[in-house]
Every structure is written in C-alpha cells, then in structure tokens.
Amino acid sequence: MESIQIHNLTKRYHGKATPALNHISLNIQSGMFGLLGKNGAGKSTLIRILTTLDEPTSGTIQMGGIPIKNKRQIRSQIGYLPQNFGFYPSMTVIDAMTYLAILAKVPTWQRTTRINKLLAAVNLIDKSHAKIKSLSGGMRQRLGIAQALVNDPRVLIVDEPTAGLDPEERIRFRNLLTDFAKNRIVILSTHIVSDIEATTNAVGVLEQGRLLFTGSTEQLIEAATGHTFEINLPFNELNHFKTAHRLTEQISQGSTVKIRFLSDRPISTAHVVSPTLEEAYLFLQMQHEEG
Numbered sequence: 001m002e003s004i005q006i007h008n009l010t011k012r013y014h015g016k017a018t019p020a021l022n023h024i025s026l027n028i029q030s031g032m033f034g035l036l037g038k039n040g041a042g043k044s045t046l047i048r049i050l051t052t053l054d055e056p057t058s059g060t061i062q063m064g065g066i067p068i069k070n071k072r073q074i075r076s077q078i079g080y081l082p083q084n085f086g087f088y089p090s091m092t093v094i095d096a097m098t099y100l101a102i103l104a105k106v107p108t109w110q111r112t113t114r115i116n117k118l119l120a121a122v123n124l125i126d127k128s129h130a131k132i133k134s135l136s137g138g139m140r141q142r143l144g145i146a147q148a149l150v151n152d153p154r155v156l157i158v159d160e161p162t163a164g165l166d167p168e169e170r171i172r173f174r175n176l177l178t179d180f181a182k183n184r185i186v187i188l189s190t191h192i193v194s195d196i197e198a199t200t201n202a203v204g205v206l207e208q209g210r211l212l213f214t215g216s217t218e219q220l221i222e223a224a225t226g227h228t229f230e231i232n233l234p235f236n237e238l239n240h241f242k243t244a245h246r247l248t249e250q251i252s253q254g255s256t257v258k259i260r261f262l263s264d265r266p267i268s269t270a271h272v273v274s275p276t277l278e279e280a281y282l283f284l285q286m287q288h289e290e291g
C-alpha cells in the first residue's frame with residue numbers, strides 16, 4: 001500500500017446543519033499517521049468511511065489506487081481495531097482467533113501458521129489457551145491487534161487505543177504499532193496528544209469537521225515556536241494573568257508560581273520556551289478559535 005488519497009471529502013448526516021466532515025483532502029503514506037481531534041471533531045466518521053462501514057456525501061478516496069467504492073477489495077486490505085474492543089469472553093485466545101480467521105476467509109492451510117505468528121508478534125503465545133475474560137486490558141488490546149491483522153491487511157486502523165491501559169501497557173502497545181507501521185499504513189485516531197507523540201511520522205488535526213493541519217509533528221511544533229512562554233509571577237497576579245492568556249502549565253514555588261502559556265503576540269517580560277506537542281496542538285486550536 002503506497003498511500004491513501006482523500007480528496008475533497010464531505011459527510012453530512014441527515015438533519016444536521018454542519019457537516020461532520022467538511023471538504024477534507026489528505027494524503028496518508030506508509031508509517032504511523034495520528035488522527036487527532038476533540039470529541040465530535042469527525043474522527044469516527046472518517047474511520048467509518050475508510051473502513052467502508054459508511055459512505056461519504058461527496059469526495060473520493062483511493063487506497064493504493066483502489067477507489068473506496070470497491071468495498072470488497074478495500075475490506076480485504078483493512079484491519080480495524082475498534083474502540084472498546086471486546087469479544088467472546090468465554091472463548092480461549094486460540095479459538096477466538098481461529099473463528100475470526102475463518103470469518104476472514106484465511107485459507108485453511110495457512111490458518112495455524114498465521115495465527116501463531118500473530119500471537120507471537122503480540123506476545124500472547126503463552127496465553128493461547130487462556131480465556132479472553134482472564135486477560136488484562138493491555139493483553140486484550142494486543143489481542144485486538146492480532147485479530148485486526150488476521151487478514152494480513154495493508155492498512156491498520158486503530159480507534160482511541162490506549163483508553164484503560166496503564167502506562168507500561170501503553171508503551172508496549174505503542175511499540176507494537178510502530179513495528180507494524182514499518183511496512184504498512186497505521187492510522188491511530190485519538191483525542192490524547194501523548195498517544196501520538198514520539199512514534200508518529202505524520203499527523204492530521206480535525207476540528208468540527210475541518211482539517212486544521214496536516215504534516216509532521218515537527219512542523220506542528222514549529223508553528224507554535226516563538227508563541228510559547230514561561231514566566232514567574234507572584235501568586236496574587238495569577239488570576240488576572242489567566243484572564244488574558246492561555247495557560248498550559250502551572251507549578252507553585254512558595255509565594256510565586258511558574259507558568260507556561262501561549263500567546264500569538266510577543267511578550268517581552270516572559271521567556272520564550274520550546275513548545276511541547278501538546279502546546280503546539282493547543283496553539284493551533286487557539287488560532288482557529290480566534291481566526
């Protein structure tokens with residue numbers, strides 16, 4: 001799969017004045033792509049269209065040159081890990097995988113090899129004969145990836161993946177996705193900036209159905225460079241300062257407070273600092289609200 005090309009995509013739901021997706025054009029290349037946006041931004045709508053579960057009102061999508069209208073062909077290229085993934089609690093890991101491989105029409109002669117390879121890749125071989133309900137949240141998410149990859153897709157789509165995972169599981173899960181993204185497209189949809197930090201090559205930011213930004217995480221940070229500041233204030237000035245500036249961090253230090261904040265104008269009394277990805281994301285939203 002060389003790329004996914006989305007051109008002028010619009011989705012209107014019946015009876016809604018504002019479109020859920022508003023003329024989105026986007027090019028997604030091999031590697032990890034982070035789809036970032038608040039609740040209601042349009043992420044799930046875009047994912048439902050990409051997985052062929054819903055259709056756009058207008059616009060086109062091609063995956064590796066195949067138009068999205070060719071549903072059967074597209075589906076054979078896609079693996080999907082939905083939000084709140086959970087299945088067959090009383091089945092064993094191996095039975096559930098076998099069942100899903102049959103549904104996905106994996107040829108019988110390939111089945112056992114394919115399943116064992118996937119379970120090894122997500123580090124669940126030891127759990128092959130454990131019941132799914134006995135697995136931890138992190139193990140279940142990894143099993144979710146294994147099932148999403150059972151048809152050996154070129155594109156893996158993962159929706160809000162780290163909800164309910166502890167920090168250690170989050171890291172393991174992220175590393176696993178990075179591995180898979182080496183020769184595939186992995187689309188990771190989330191409202192949590194730290195889900196996409198570090199591992200993501202490219203990011204798209206959706207807000208109210210519009211694509212506010214697409215590019216690398218470095219480019220997103222660059223756009224907020226020179227607009228992120230740090231200052232020490234006496235405690236009693238804090239509330240007044242808050243009314244005029246968007247704070248991103250606040251650390252009490254005795255009678256003063258150290259804060260980081262965003263501003264689109266230069267502030268001569270404050271130090272310019274390097275923005276974090278989170279701050280860059282907030283700055284983008286701030287510009288959008290003001291613009």
Ligand code: ADP
Nearest residue numbers: 013016020037038039040041042043044045046
């Ligand atoms: P996100 O996944 O980023 O939270 P969604 O794609 O779920 O965003 O929602 C985008 C917008 O579309 C929201 O305003 C939501 O209310 C609306 N929407 C989503 N699904 C439907 C639907 N089936 N019918 C009507 N409106 C919908």
